[in-house]
Amino acid sequence: MYCEVCLTDAPYALDRPFDYLCPPALAERLRPGSLVRVPFGAANHTRLGVVLETKDTTDSARTKPVQAVLDDRYSLDEEMLGLCLFLKEYTLCTLGEAVRTVLPPGAMTEVPNIRYRKRYVLTLTAEETKELLAAKGRAGIRSDGQRRILEYLLPIGEADGELIRALPAVTPAHLSALTEKGILKVETEEEIRNPYAALAAERDTSEILLSDAQTTAYHTAERLLTEDAPRAALLYGVTGSGKTKVIMKLIDRTLALGKTVIMMVPEIALTPQTVQIFCRRYGERVAVIHSSLSQGERLDAYRRIRTGAVDLVIGTRSAVFSPIPNLGMIVIDEEHEHTYKSESDPKYHARDVAAYRAGKHNALMLLASATPSVESFYKAKEGAYTLIPLRERYGGARLPEAVIVDMREELRLGNTSPISRRLMESLSTTAEREKQAILFLNRRGYNSQISCKSCGDVITCPRCSVSLTYHTGRGGGRMLCHLCGHSEPPPKVCPSCGSEHLSYLGYGTQRVEGDLSKFLPDMRVMRMDADTTGEKFAYDRMLEDFRAGHADILLGTQMVTKGHDFPRVTLVGVVLADTSLYVSDFRASERTFSLLTQVIGRAGRAGDAGTAVIQTYSPDSEIIRLACKQDYDAFYEGEIALRKELSYPPFCD
Numbered sequence: 001m002y003c004e005v006c007l008t009d010a011p012y013a014l015d016r017p018f019d020y021l022c023p024p025a026l027a028e029r030l031r032p033g034s035l036v037r038v039p040f041g042a043a044n045h046t047r048l049g050v051v052l053e054t055k056d057t058t059d060s061a062r063t064k065p066v067q068a069v070l071d072d073r074y075s076l077d078e079e080m081l082g083l084c085l086f087l088k089e090y091t092l093c094t095l096g097e098a099v100r101t102v103l104p105p106g107a108m109t110e111v112p113n114i115r116y117r118k119r120y121v122l123t124l125t126a127e128e129t130k131e132l133l134a135a136k137g138r139a140g141i142r143s144d145g146q147r148r149i150l151e152y153l154l155p156i157g158e159a160d161g162e163l164i165r166a167l168p169a170v171t172p173a174h175l176s177a178l179t180e181k182g183i184l185k186v187e188t189e190e191e192i193r194n195p196y197a198a199l200a201a202e203r204d205t206s207e208i209l210l211s212d213a214q215t216t217a218y219h220t221a222e223r224l225l226t227e228d229a230p231r232a233a234l235l236y237g238v239t240g241s242g243k244t245k246v247i248m249k250l251i252d253r254t255l256a257l258g259k260t261v262i263m264m265v266p267e268i269a270l271t272p273q274t275v276q277i278f279c280r281r282y283g284e285r286v287a288v289i290h291s292s293l294s295q296g297e298r299l300d301a302y303r304r305i306r307t308g309a310v311d312l313v314i315g316t317r318s319a320v321f322s323p324i325p326n327l328g329m330i331v332i333d334e335e336h337e338h339t340y341k342s343e344s345d346p347k348y349h350a351r352d353v354a355a356y357r358a359g360k361h362n363a364l365m366l367l368a369s370a371t372p373s374v375e376s377f378y379k380a381k382e383g384a385y386t387l388i389p390l391r392e393r394y395g396g397a398r399l400p401e402a403v404i405v406d407m408r409e410e411l412r413l414g415n416t417s418p419i420s421r422r423l424m425e426s427l428s429t430t431a432e433r434e435k436q437a438i439l440f441l442n443r444r445g446y447n448s449q450i451s452c453k454s455c456g457d458v459i460t461c462p463r464c465s466v467s468l469t470y471h472t473g474r475g476g477g478r479m480l481c482h483l484c485g486h487s488e489p490p491p492k493v494c495p496s497c498g499s500e501h502l503s504y505l506g507y508g509t510q511r512v513e514g515d516l517s518k519f520l521p522d523m524r525v526m527r528m529d530a531d532t533t534g535e536k537f538a539y540d541r542m543l544e545d546f547r548a549g550h551a552d553i554l555l556g557t558q559m560v561t562k563g564h565d566f567p568r569v570t571l572v573g574v575v576l577a578d579t580s581l582y583v584s585d586f587r588a589s590e591r592t593f594s595l596l597t598q599v600i601g602r603a604g605r606a607g608d609a610g611t612a613v614i615q616t617y618s619p620d621s622e623i624i625r626l627a628c629k630q631d632y633d634a635f636y637e638g639e640i641a642l643r644k645e646l647s648y649p650p651f652c653d
Contacts, residue, residue: 001027002058005038005049008096015094017052021063029069033076037068050099073303074107080323086356093346102321104302106295113296117191118161120184122153129154145174193297196279196288204280208249214242217388218249230359234380235368237390239601240397243368255311259328262313266337268292282312289315320350327361330354334562335367336594371594371632374639375650400603400610402628406619417515418507423573423613430571431523439555440599441509441575444529445469448506454499461486472510528556561599570610572603577616577624586648589623593635596627
């Protein structure tokens with residue numbers, strides 16, 4: 001038997017199948033999708049490959065034998081192999097790049113990262129154990145540690161090794177001695193690393209109550225879900241309209257039909273709240289996938305999904321590749337977010353992969369957003385997607401009142417702080433009412449650039465030629481490149497002309513945090529950006545602390561703007577609304593509108609009146625004005641007309 005193998009690390013010129021001989025010892029394990037080690041080239045270097053197909057004949061004059069087959073638990077099934085071939089054709093990547101994207105990190109190794117745990121089982125009956133403990137002299141157990149182990153196991157019969165070793169005065173030597181005597185038997189089992197297992201124990205079985213508008217939306221989506229054909233729908237609802245409740249009801253219906261669900265969120269920052277809600281509702285049948293998990297945790301989640309132990313997968317962009325069987329629905333929450341598009345090869349969009357998989361499974365692809373992407377809303381308007389609107393906030397809550405502050409006027413009045421007088425007053429009022437506030441600034445660090453007053457040069461990254469951002473910290477702070485991560489200490493003199501007259505210009509979240517501490521010392525500020533959330537599960541801890549009232553102000557970058565539901569937040573402040581408005585991207589207006597609409601929507605979600613203060617140097621901007629009104633329909637009409645005139649997407653690729 002022969003097989004066609006495509007190398008996973010081949011350059012584009014060699015991205016084609018090569019014939020190999022299947023040794024009899026490996027023939028039973030070799031099938032399409034198997035990961036194999038093969039000799040390649042004149043020097044027979046060992047390379048990793050994936051089997052595309054097996055066959056009985058070959059046109060090659062001389063074939064080399066396959067050396068080894070990797071762990072079958074991480075081989076590609078028929079659907080996943082087809083998905084890799086789709087990515088190769090659709091994004092013009094190599095098959096190896098597609099395989100490495102579909103499989104979790106660490107899967108393509110000879111010894112996968114699998115953890116095992118030992119269980120110690122008492123081989124004696126309860127009566128025999130009691131007699132042994134009561135016996136004297138050589139016939140009994142003289143070691144205190146061994147006696148303690150037997151007394152612990154007597155009522156339960158077996159226990160994990162970690163629990164036994166935690167007993168007072170018990171050492172591994174005591175366990176070994178009892179095992180050698182045959183009193184204990186060791187059983188080894190695979191340990192599943194699931195950092196969210198504790199949430200599954202806090203089950204929430206309450207009934208989901210829908211408003212009339214939500215019920216109408218649910219029935220429309222349910223009709224599409226129960227049709228035995230691929231369908232796509234756009235759940236378009238204003239911020240706070242209760243889209244999550246509709247999605248949960250649809251997940252209940254999908255699981256009741258015996259099918260499975262993939263639910264995607266755009267960023268890790270949104271994952272904690274989503275995971276908490278769904279783990280408490282669906283228990284251990286939930287798997288979570290995102291880049292902050294360890295390699296072992298992602299591998300264990302992958303195996304649980306593949307074996308059918310999971311009904312619901314929650315995660316970021318990569319969750320769309322989950323090998324979950326019998327797929328019934330794929331949900332893409334906040335579908336407008338640019339993070340669903342991969343910026344490295346293969347440059348796929350999760351929405352396109354979801355559409356492909358929904359087509360293969362006759363499933364429903366449900367997009368959800370308060371500010372849909374122009375492309376998706378256009379498809380909904382044209383009838384390619386079913387449009388499901390939710391135009392009112394849940395529970396009668398009102399949209400926040402938005403106020404635009406002209407920062408040019410602040411400068412004329414002598415206020416050089418990033419915080420306007422209006423925003424400062426609103427923060428003080430919020431504190432008096434014992435409510436909370438969210439401040440958004442899409443720029444981290446202390447100063448956005450350092451320039452020379454003498455020659456005008458800006459200090460830039462030696463690798464990227466973009467301006468370095470000054471961050472405060474120990475040892476006088478550092479200058480960082482936000483593109484490549486380059487770091488260096490701030491200079492004493494200008495590198496170009498040697499002048500000592502350096503200006504620190506612009507401001508980021510660190511500077512705003514300092515000003516808030518100075519002007520509002522009684523208010524507790526929590527800063528959430530890439531500098532403060534580097535540790536594992538830092539997002540989860542900070543969001544839970546803020547929800548519990550341990551801070552009055554949540555200051556951060558994009559990670560604070562969308563998806564969160566904080567009942568006590570009544571004030572939202574946008575420190576500088578212009579940061580994304582004038583970048584050289586035809587989607588700049590769309591992204592600015594979405595960001596502002598989303599962050600404004602965080603206020604007043606629990607019945608209390610909400611206020612949004614939008615600081616800008618462009619108070620006459622139509623985009624900012626429409627975002628303050630939360631008028632997506634008017635924004636779309638103007639934007640789609642411009643896109644059509646200029647032949648931009650969705651009118652071109």
